[in-house]
Amino acid sequence: MQIIDGNAIAESIIEELTQEVGALTGKQPVVAFIRVGDDPASVSYVRKKEKTAERIGIESRLHLFPEDVSKEKLFDLIDALNADPDVNGILIQAPLPGHIDETETFNRVDPAKDVDGFNTVNIGKLCQEDASGFIACTPAGIVELIQRSGIDTEGKHVVVLGRSQIVGKPAALLMMRKAIPGNATVTICHSRTRNLPEVTRQADILIAAIGRPNFVTPDMVKQGVAVIDVGINRVEDASKKRGYRLVGDVEFEGVAAKASHITPVPGGVGPMTVAMLMHNTLRAFKAAQ
Amino acid sequence: MQIIDGNAIAESIIEELTQEVGALTGKQPVVAFIRVGDDPASVSYVRKKEKTAERIGIESRLHLFPEDVSKEKLFDLIDALNADPDVNGILIQAPLPGHIDETETFNRVDPAKDVDGFNTVNIGKLCQEDASGFIACTPAGIVELIQRSGIDTEGKHVVVLGRSQIVGKPAALLMMRKAIPGNATVTICHSRTRNLPEVTRQADILIAAIGRPNFVTPDMVKQGVAVIDVGINRVEDASKKRGYRLVGDVEFEGVAAKASHITPVPGGVGPMTVAMLMHNTLRAFKAAQ
Secondary structure, eight states, X not given: OEEOOHHHHHHHHHHHHHHHHHTOOSOOOEEEEEEESOOHHHHHHHHHHHHHHHHHTOEEEEEEEOTTOOHHHHHHHHHHHHHOTTOOEEEEOSOXXXXXXXXXXXXXXXXXXXXXXXXXXXXXXXXXXOTTSOOOHHHHHHHHHHHHTTOOOTTOEEEEEOOOTTTHHHHHHHHHSSSSSOOOEEEEEOTTOSSHXXXXXXXXXXXXXXXXXXXXXXGGSOTTOEEEEOOOEEEEOTTSTTSEEEEOSBOHHHHHTTOSEEOOSSSSSHHHHXXXXXXXXXXXXXXXX | OEEOOHHHHHHHHHXXXXXXXXXXXXXXXXXXXXXXXXXXXXXXXXXXXXXXXXXXXXXXXXXXXXXXXXXXXXXXXXXXXXXXXXXXXXXXXXXXXXTSOHHHHHHHSOGGGOTTOOSHHHHHHHHTTOTTSOOOHXXXXXXXXXXXXXXXXXXXXXXXXXXXTTTHHHHHHHHHSSSSSOOOEEEEXXXXXXXXXXXXXXXXXXXXXXXXXXXXXXXXXXXXXXXXXXXXXXXXXXXXXXXXXXXXXXOHHHHHTTOSEEOOXXXXXXXXXXXXXXXXXXXXXXXXX
């Protein structure tokens, strides 16, 4: 059984990107971050992205707005960044305050600078298998984990637990692509699925993205399954200083005993998202030259 | 066992649309057809669409180009139709000649007039479950056939045979939507799927769209399955004047004996596409008022 080390794989990707950026002569890639309000999690995520960009040699430009910023003001900045030839990628940190529609905001970003892959055009391109689009960082990270762990997907049965727009559906579309990784038979399950264990037990590869702590139990998987656990759930834990610990959607110990590969939580899919954001930014930069 | 009568269902939709258009006061809906070259199948398809539009009371405007039209000339017309407030829908009859890229052409059409649902934005909206988008006519027709035949999809296992951008993937996305019809567990199979009969035998609803004549045999389905056969294949038949007959992807006689519902070929999915095109055109018209 192999525990898939997301930190190590993310680190390899960051090193590859650092070398590639280091070899650039002339212009350097630039990513713009937009943060609205001071949600502590958002502050921490954006800081992490800034630090990773700095390590790689990608310039980041942080734009801050107060929680009550008007949509017009936010969109004016997005328009200006879209028009700025020096800016290659634009990331708007979610969640946005309730008075600003997220889908509309993500769609305001030029698809060619949408390094988060949330623009409708990039989602459509994923469905059309048009490689010019950007793939959202979490599903892109899942694919990298699978590929770099040597897990074969061709003709395998991938079961995706969860049908979200951000993870489940794009992961399913990627796994069914006419490509490597891809070429898998794909089943998408969700809250309405009947006899779920019967379905998940067919999985050669199980991608769990339903946001329910320890939902996947050992009886729900077959011997030799490869498990990608996308869940990041807080469960109360009085023994921890902060009062909780993070667990995935998969009951790790029991499922690991049957699995060929499994991602831990934390340290599995999580670290990949920032690496894939940087990967997308460098791609946007290269496409713009 | 119920044979799903696509002609009758398409006819009901056309009658509903005719009533709705008949009740309009003021402007009438307008659809523009663009045909390049004189491919006999294209001529016949466009004529059928014109006739149906006329029946409903939708004005159609036919634009013809020679086979060797330049991309610029074609795109100039698309731009003009996009800008014309009287034109609600634009349909470019495929296939286009080899020197004109189809994806690029379909993406030239304003998504709000893309009644064929082929624009990347409309495919992305389908994935995002954004109801403002247009769904391509064949998958939209499949959904109507299922709904109007009283086939329940909630929690059922839908197996889609084929992963094409035009049918398999959008049909799968529609069946997994948080909606009725939808809320199904969905498996997408294709040429690389192993143990295909094992997978298809799990289907409560089987959507066959692989373009291989009589591919689905009775041993591949379970008793009580509902079958939507999207295939339209020519097989040689010396007894026919034209030398061939049309068959679906499903071996009709044998599979029908086990099925609860089945679409015939011809007369199943086929007639639905023109009806759904008209449905989309009326929706585009209403959205533009």
